[in-house]
Every structure is written in C-alpha cells, then in structure tokens.
Amino acid sequence: MADTLKAAGPYTVFAPSDAAFRALPAKTLAELKADPAQLKSVLSYHIVPARLAAADIKPGNAKTLQGADLALARAGSFVTVEDAMAETTDINASNGVVHVIDRVLVPPRKK
Secondary structure, three states, X not given: OHHHHHOOOOEEEEEEOHHHHHOOOXXXXXXXXXXXXXXXXXXXXXXXXXXXXXXXXXXXXXXXOOOOEEEEEEEOOEEEEOOEEEEXXXXXXXXXXXXXXXXXXXXXXXX
C-alpha cells in the first residue's frame, strides 16, 4: 500500500486510530497478519481515489480503491464513514487528505 499512497493521487484516507486497531479482536488481527491479500483488501477499503475535505463530504457513497462503496455522511462538523466517526478531519497530505476514524472498516464480503 505504501507505493500506492506515494503516487500522485489525489487520495482521501480514512485512517483508523491506534485505539481502533487495539479494539479489533485478537483473532481478527491474527487473520489479517496471516493473509496479506485480505489485509490489502481491508486497507484499500479505507482509501478513496479523490480528495474529500470534511466540508466536501455529502451523504452518499464513495468508491474505494478496494472496489466497494463506503457510505459517507456529514452533519455540521461530524463526519461518518459507514459506522465510524471521524475523530480528526482534514489532515493535509501532499497527495490528498487524511481523516482519522474511530473504527477499522471491514469491506463487504463479495457474493
């Protein structure tokens, strides 16, 4: 994922906080560490190939690098991504923006 994020972008990264990763069950963390493809899928589910500042977020879906849609919403200064709440928004990066969220998002299972 590092090579992807070094590209020109623009990208919006919904980055889970350290506490969000600590809240994952140990079994889930072990499964992700043991399966690089699944880990890449989960990580790329947190990235949208567009620059979305908090003020730009409107209710609706955004396509992720993983290929699935994320449900986004904003009410006043509150930004949600699926069932996660943004704790910190609009951290500027050279190729986009980062929003720190309070959960690790899991992509929907492919049918």
